Amino acid sequence: MSYDWGMKRWILHVDMDAFFASVEQLDRPDLRGHPVVVGGLGPRGVVATASYEARAFGLHSAMPIAKARVLCPHAAFLPPRFGRYEELASAVRVILTSYSPLVEPLSLDEAFVDLTGTERLHGPTEAVAQHVQRRIRTEVNLPCSVGLAGNKLLAKLASEAAKPGGVHIVREEDVDGFLSPLSVGRLWGVGPRTANRLAERGVHTVGDLRQVDASLLHSWLGPALGVHLWGLARGLDDSPVVSAREAKSISQEVTYPEDLFREEQVVHELRRLATLVSSRLVSESLLGSTVRIKIRWSNFTTRTRQVKLPEPTDHPLLIADEAVALLDRGDLHVASGVRLLGVGVAGLVPATFRPEHLFTSSRLPEAFHGVRSRHGPQLLTLGFPDGERNKR
Numbered sequence: 518m519s520y521d522w523g524m525k526r527w528i529l530h531v532d533m534d535a536f537f538a539s540v541e542q543l544d545r546p547d548l549r550g551h552p553v554v555v556g557g558l559g560p561r562g563v564v565a566t567a568s569y570e571a572r573a574f575g576l577h578s579a580m581p582i583a584k585a586r587v588l589c590p591h592a593a594f595l596p597p598r599f600g601r602y603e604e605l606a607s608a609v610r611v612i613l614t615s616y617s618p619l620v621e622p623l624s625l626d627e628a629f630v631d632l633t634g635t636e637r638l639h640g641p642t643e644a645v646a647q648h649v650q651r652r653i654r655t656e657v658n659l660p661c662s663v664g665l666a667g668n669k670l671l672a673k674l675a676s677e678a679a680k681p682g683g684v685h686i687v688r689e690e691d692v693d694g695f696l697s698p699l700s701v702g703r704l705w706g707v708g709p710r711t712a713n714r715l716a717e718r719g720v721h722t723v724g725d726l727r728q729v730d731a732s733l734l735h736s737w738l739g740p741a742l743g744v745h746l747w748g749l750a751r752g753l754d755d756s757p758v759v760s761a762r763e764a765k766s767i768s769q770e771v772t773y774p775e776d777l778f779r780e781e782q783v784v785h786e787l788r789r790l791a792t793l794v795s796s797r798l799v800s801e802s803l804l805g806s807t808v809r810i811k812i813r814w815s816n817f818t819t820r821t822r823q824v825k826l827p828e829p830t831d832h833p834l835l836i837a838d839e840a841v842a843l844l845d846r847g848d849l850h851v852a853s854g855v856r857l858l859g860v861g862v863a864g865l866v867p868a869t870f871r872p873e874h875l876f877t878s879s880r881l882p883e884a885f886h887g888v889r890s891r892h893g894p895q896l897l898t899l900g901f902p903d904g905e906r907n908k909r
Contacts, residue, residue, distance in 0.1 A: 527642040527665060528758060529630040530672035531613065531649065533606075534660040534681045536626035538568035540602055541595055543658055552576075552592035554585055557775020565597055565774040569681055597774060602626075603793065608657050616645060619758045627676075629669055631758035646684050670705060670754035671695070677703075692752040697724030704749045706742065714738070726750040760801075767805065768861025769793040776815045776854030783812075783851050783858065784841055790860035791837035798862065804829035805862025808839040815854035822849065829866050836862065 533539065537555040542548045552571035556564040562582040574589040582594065606625040613620045616639055619631035630649075632642050639645050646665040653661050664675025666687035674695070679685035687695050701723055702712045714737065720726050727750040734743035748754070769790045777783050787810065798805060809823040822843040830836065840860045843849075 525633070526667050527632040527635075528667065528669050528672040529616075529632055529646055529649065530664040530669070530676040531609070531628055531630065531653070532662050532664075532673075532676045532680070533609070533626035533653075534662055535566050535568050535572075536606075536659070537566035537597055537602060538571070539659050540598075540605055541593075542568065544601070548593050552589050554582070554589070554592050554594045555597050555774070556582055556585075556594070557773070558582060558594055558596055559775055562775045567592075599771065599789075605657055605659065609653055609659075609661075612649065612652050612656065616649065619760050621758045621760060629672065629758045632665075643686055646686060650684055667692075668752070668754040669756050669758065670749060671752055674699070674703060687752075693727075696750070696752055697722060697727070699723045701726050701746075704746065705754075706745055706749070711738065711742070723750050765865065766807075766809070766861050766863035767794055767797050767801070767803070767865065768809070768811075768859055769797075770811060770857060770859030770861075772813075772857045773855070776856055777851065777858075778854055780851050783844065783855055786858050787840045787844060787860055788837040790858060791840050792833045794860050794862055795831055795833035795836055798831035798868070802868045803865045804831050804868045805836075806830075806864035806866070807862060808836055808843070809859075809861040809863060810840050810843045810849075811857070811859035811861070812844075812849050812855060813857035815856050817856070819857075820849060822846070823863070825864075829864065831868060836860070 538553040541553050541555060542551075550570065551568075552574065553568040554564055554571055554576060555566045556562050560583065564576060564578050564580045564582060564585050566578060567576040567580075567585070571585075571589050571592050574592075576585050576589055576592070585592070586594065602625050606622075610620060610622060610628065613628055613630050617630050617632055617635055621629040623629070632639075632645060635645070636642060639648075643665065646663050650661055650663045653659060660682045662676045662679040662682060663684045664672045664677070664679055664687070665684070666672040666675050667689065671687045671692065675685040675687045678695075699722060700712075701707050701715055701720060702709070704723065704726075707715075715721070715726065718729075718737065720729060726746060729747075731743065731747045734747055737743065738746065771786070771790070777786065794805075806826050806829040807823055808826065809821060811819065811821045813819040824839055824843060826835070826839065
């Protein structure tokens with residue numbers, strides 16, 4: 518692996534601070550400055566997001582709600598409102614795409630932006646990082662942390678160092694000093710098992726890892742992981758920022774703070790996710806020819822199913838109907854509790870034309886997307902086909 522710093526590659530990573538909780542505090546001024554917890558509120562619920570005021574009491578994501586209530590009984594405990602979060606995440610993406618077409622969303626609350634070569638349009642890149650943060654704060658009214666560096670690894674680590682609400686820039690001359698004190702577990706590809714194996718050999722920090730000869734890393738971890746970590750320890754990462762247009766597929770998935778047990782809940786969520794996928798296709802002027810769904814149960818077992826369409830589409834009704842049909846067609850029971858759902862499309866092609874469908878208008882996707890973009894995703898959603906609501 519090699520990297521040429523002379524290319525002056527600049528990657529921005531934007532991470533919204535305590536996103537779900539910050540949205541709730543935005544919409545309810547009485548909650549500002551007070552502990553807020555968003556998550557499943559039932560006996561098996563877990564924390565999805567805790568505000569920084571709540572984190573001061575030891576709360577964190579994935580903590581059981583019951584324990585969170587003991588640690589911080591005076592917090593406001595709220596159920597998630599995904600439609601509202603999606604609306605504001607979309608507003609953030611609009612800001613990011615005004616600086617570069619290469620925007621790679623990782624989730625609702627974070628994204629990479631490739632700013633390489635944009636100086637002539639937007640000015641010095643370091644000033645752009647500051648400007649992006651100010652615009653999100655001013656136009657969306659939400660806090661975020663921003664990292665800027667020469668690659669995705671360093672940019673993400675930089676935004677983590679900037680939390681909460683800061684901007685951290687890692688320049689070429691800063692890389693070794695920035696990385697050295699970090700735990701090896703902060704590097705991509707180092708899970709608890711690998712971290713333990715390294716710790717047994719006296720390697721605890723990235724600085725420690727950088728002192729290990731490459732051949733020794735190969736013998737400890739195998740050639741693939743050894744080479745990977747040797748490069749990351751030196752801040753080398755040439756992975757590209759992949760926009761939706763360049764991606765081989767477009768998908769939306771959600772991990773729920775509380776498992777879904779009713780089939781009508783799962784069907785509703787599949788249809789909601791299908792509308793988000795359709796909107797992304799329309800905004801990127803793409804069509805997809807394969808529909809996929811992903812389902813993960815409470816025991817973390819995961820299954821995917823997909824179907825090839827007779828012709829590519831961006832139609833929300835068609836994508837939603839195929840997603841629900843995949844649920845019905847496969848052995849994808851929901852009674853044991855659904856932890857994660859996803860809907861995606863693959864086989865992407867430019868939307869140079871939209872096929873006419875027998876029972877629905879080809880103009881619907883753009884009209885549907887336009888209404889949701891102007892007035893928010895809550896205003897217009899997909900209903901159930903005739904008889905479907907009663908059947909379920």
